[in-house]
Amino acid sequence: MQLTLKIWRQKNASDKGGFATYPVNHVSKDMSFLEMLDVLNEELTEKGEDPVHFDHDCREGICGTCSLYINGKPHGPLQTTTCQLHMRSFNDGETITIEPWRAKAFPVLKDLVVDRGALDRIIQAGGYVNVNTGGVPDANEIPIPKTIAELAMDAAQCIGCGACVAACKNASAMLFTSAKVSQLALLPQGRVERKTRAEKMVAQMDSEGFGACTNTGACEAECPKGISITNIARMNREYFSAVISSDNL
Amino acid sequence: MSWVTKTLKSTLGRKLIMALTGLFLILFLTGHLAGNIQLFFNDGGQAFNIYAKFMTSNPIVKLLSYLTYISVMGHVAYSIMLGQLNKAARPIGYAQSGASTNSTWASRNMGILGTVILVFLAGHMYSFWYQMHWGGIPTVMYGTEEYKDLYTVVQLAFQQTWMVALYVIAMGFLGFHLSHGFSSAFQSLGLNHVKYSPAIKAIGNLYCIVVPALFAAMPLYIYFTS
Ligand code: HEM
Ligand code: SF4
Ligand code: FES
Numbered sequence: 001m002q003l004t005l006k007i008w009r010q011k012n013a014s015d016k017g018g019f020a021t022y023p024v025n026h027v028s029k030d031m032s033f034l035e036m037l038d039v040l041n042e043e044l045t046e047k048g049e050d051p052v053h054f055d056h057d058c059r060e061g062i063c064g065t066c067s068l069y070i071n072g073k074p075h076g077p078l079q080t081t082t083c084q085l086h087m088r089s090f091n092d093g094e095t096i097t098i099e100p101w102r103a104k105a106f107p108v109l110k111d112l113v114v115d116r117g118a119l120d121r122i123i124q125a126g127g128y129v130n131v132n133t134g135g136v137p138d139a140n141e142i143p144i145p146k147t148i149a150e151l152a153m154d155a156a157q158c159i160g161c162g163a164c165v166a167a168c169k170n171a172s173a174m175l176f177t178s179a180k181v182s183q184l185a186l187l188p189q190g191r192v193e194r195k196t197r198a199e200k201m202v203a204q205m206d207s208e209g210f211g212a213c214t215n216t217g218a219c220e221a222e223c224p225k226g227i228s229i230t231n232i233a234r235m236n237r238e239y240f241s242a243v244i245s246s247d248n249l
Numbered sequence: 250m251s252w253v254t255k256t257l258k259s260t261l262g263r264k265l266i267m268a269l270t271g272l273f274l275i276l277f278l279t280g281h282l283a284g285n286i287q288l289f290f291n292d293g294g295q296a297f298n299i300y301a302k303f304m305t306s307n308p309i310v311k312l313l314s315y316l317t318y319i320s321v322m323g324h325v326a327y328s329i330m331l332g333q334l335n336k337a338a339r340p341i342g343y344a345q346s347g348a349s350t351n352s353t354w355a356s357r358n359m360g361i362l363g364t365v366i367l368v369f370l371a372g373h374m375y376s377f378w379y380q381m382h383w384g385g386i387p388t389v390m391y392g393t394e395e396y397k398d399l400y401t402v403v404q405l406a407f408q409q410t411w412m413v414a415l416y417v418i419a420m421g422f423l424g425f426h427l428s429h430g431f432s433s434a435f436q437s438l439g440l441n442h443v444k445y446s447p448a449i450k451a452i453g454n455l456y457c458i459v460v461p462a463l464f465a466a467m468p469l470y471i472y473f474t475s
Pocket of ligand 3: 055056057058059060061062063064065066081082083084
């Protein structure tokens with residue numbers, strides 16, 4: 001395959017940045033998208049140019065590190081992670097536009113790499129359960145109905161990639177935040193702290209500068225893990241009932 | 250900051266206000282439609298004029314009308330606040346957008362749709378509401394009682410082609426606003442349920458077509474029958 005890549009290049013966080021165009025000629029349909037970029041970077045390195053910086057780690061769709069906005073969509077044309085996207089999803093001779101996630105809360109560090117620390121801080125604000133350390137509890141000590149366990153597992157699938165924020169016209173992190181609020185609110189272990197958790201996580205989400213939800217559903221349509229916006233409705237319920245009934249002034 | 254102001258300042262709290270005011274306006278539209286259906290009666294406007302008088306004098310209606318004004322103002326004020334917040338959340342946009350593949354046009358353009366509705370609303374209030382309250386409009390006698398003849402004002406207004414066109418187009422915008430807004434409001438309130446959400450969606454789809462269509466039918470009916 002022969003491709004033309006239109007890639008966002010930006011030296012550092014304070015650089016203005018702009019698009020650069022690169023031809024790549026030795027691309028196989030079976031390469032993953034990131035392998036295709038590896039090919040480009042090898043060529044750039046050989047020419048003594050600065051390779052294109054992009055985030056990646058596991059390359060098997062589980063870590064959520066890869067994050068490219070490809071041809072107008074986060075993670076490209078398929079509902080998967082960028083590392084699980086293959087070049088067979090593109091046509092020979094195509095021009096592919098690659099941009100970083102765009103959000104005030106995700107400052108660009110270099111080229112296509114953005115700082116997603118804001119998502120970590122939302123988790124730190126309440127996306128955990130406090131448990132006593134000690135012996136390992138017996139399996140099935142706390143009975144959890146299968147349907148509830150399934151719902152919690154579905155929510156727990158979120159890998160924190162931020163594609164929901166990237167896809168949302170408001171750069172809202174509601175899908176991400178609601179996935180964790182839901183996962184823990186559904187389980188008995190998480191119920192103890194559910195009110196404070198909902199309040200703190202929403203407050204952190206707002207203070208990071210993410211937008212509000214317009215319920216367009218773009219996040220759900222682009223989420224590589226199929227997190228449903230029913231979680232956002234659950235977070236709304238959790239939050240409203242928390243602020244009404246919690247002891248936190 | 251008290252917990253109330255803190256909540257209402259949060260993104261979720263602001264959306265709560267959008268949803269509550271939006272739903273109240275949906276209720277208002279339903280009532281407004283039920284009343285105005287009397288324009289279709291073939292009685293020279295008697296039922297409509299008696300209804301119009303009732304609407305300007307009954308104390309409960311008065312209370313509801315204040316709630317409606319507050320809802321419109323709250324809805325618009327919060328839509329501006331949310332709009333600015335959402336814009337600020339993405340200072341640098343994308344060069345290429347595939348938004349049309351993941352969301353509906355109406356859901357992405359609620360602000361534009363709402364702004365057109367607001368401009369229409371201002372004109373609409375001037376043409377009928379202002380005239381009814383403070384304009385010098387003709388009166389009619391039914392029995393021994395005198396009534397303002399709003400029916401004739403409406404009839405005259407909708408002889409004008411541009412007025413009819415304006416109303417029909419505005420109702421199209423309202424329909425699109427509600428095609429997203431109706432079910433969106435329930436989601437904002439946290440009301441999403443496997444049993445009820447399909448029904449809410451279905452009712453919303455019906456509502457956003459039938460209600461604006463019936464409103465649009467009024468000027469069209471008057472235009473083509475008189
Ligand atoms: C009779 C007139 C109107 C009705 C029945 C109505 C109804 C609604 C409803 C039900 C929603 C959904 C709320 C939610 O998502 O939680 C909504 C959203 C919205 N409305 Fe209206 N609306 C009306 C007029 C207006 C006007 C005049 C504006 C003026 C700017 C406006 C601007 C908006 C905006 C921007 C949203 C989206 C807010 C967001 O999701 O961020 N609407 N409307
Ligand atoms: S909700 Fe989906 S899109 Fe958003 S961070 Fe989690 S996995 Fe990524
Ligand atoms: S690199 Fe880990 S999910 Fe893509």
